[in-house]
């Protein structure tokens with residue numbers, strides 16, 4: 468059954484955003500590349516998979532583009548509420564829009580009602596994403612306590628019904644993102660992984676915490692080898708991967724097929740480029756210079772305004788100042804100053820001033 472009107476696909480309805488900055492150099496992996504096998508999700512060949520995690524109010528098209536240009540192999544929309552979709556909410560539908568440059572991209576949907584998830588999957592497919600992801604990991608009370616997101620970890624038969632219904636409803640490969648279990652006493656991730664494989668889920672992402680932990684407490688990657696032993700579908704690890712060294716250690720110790728990075732990309736969008744360089748060469752790239760940081764922030768501002776208009780684009784960029792400018796001298800003061808602006812011109816002016824102040828100058832001869 469499909470609820471709601473299937474909206475016209477709006478893929479590429481937004482102008483393509485030509486990069487103003489030259490894209491960074493991303494290393495090519497040598498052909499016989501160590502322990503990393505290609506990860507295949509549906510027809511997508513990803514090697515090695517370093518993915519941008521879906522994040523509400525964060526992974527919008529401008530930020531996804533920035534991460535893509537930095538080397539993210541797959542990006543995801545923020546989660547999209549299935550009930551909102553089938554009710555026909557334009558704001559909810561808008562969250563599924565993307566531009567061609569972001570591909571491969573997954574649209575993530577969530578909900579606790581099988582029929583509305585089926586309707587939402589149809590609507591998501593009309594946008595022609597590369598993947599549709601089912602959120603079974605959101606820990607937020609409003610979601611989990613209503614039987615959606617991580618709430619499905621307390622009702623695995625319903626999770627199975629939703630997963631199998633969505634897989635059957637669409638031709639697009641369907642992935643699923645979840646946590647280890649509801650709490651430490653009810654870790655059922657191996658059972659969930661087997662169920663996912665049985666119903667045709669194309670890849671499983673595991674945030675290696677329980678619902679009870681939220682975003683705090685230690686991640687437990689030790690379940691990943693057990694999941695890998697139990698299933699043949701790609702397994703993507705998520706949770707607390709923030710440095711290139713973390714990326715390599717997680718690949719090496721868990722045998723996972725991919726790594727998904729969330730907050731680590733917000734505080735450092737260069738993580739994808741840096742991790743790939745480290746995996747391929749064993750060398751750590753130097754921290755981005757002040758100039759690189761300021762230039763990338765300007766590019767993000769440009770994309771944000773192009774996508775959302777000046778006022779909203781500027782205001783919504785505020786959450787990114789700390790990450791982009793991290794490590795710069797007087798970052799707290801700079802951030803506070805930038806926060807007061809609602810127009811682009813004074814921000815650009817300020818950033819140019821900082822750049823002049825903190826960039827190394829040629830020696831006087």
Ligand SMILES: Cc1cc2nc3c(=O)[nH]c(=O)nc-3n(C[C@H](O)[C@H](O)[C@H](O)COP(=O)(O)O)c2cc1C
Pocket residue numbers: 520521522523524525544545546575602604605644674682705706707708727728729730731
């Ligand atoms: C601000 C924020 C928003 C998030 N929104 C979503 C979401 O929409 N869908 C989802 O599956 N997970 C969401 N998450 C969880 C992340 O995808 C990820 O699982 C979690 O942050 C752990 O990974 P990390 O340590 O790399 O950040 C969100 C996390 C944050 C911090």
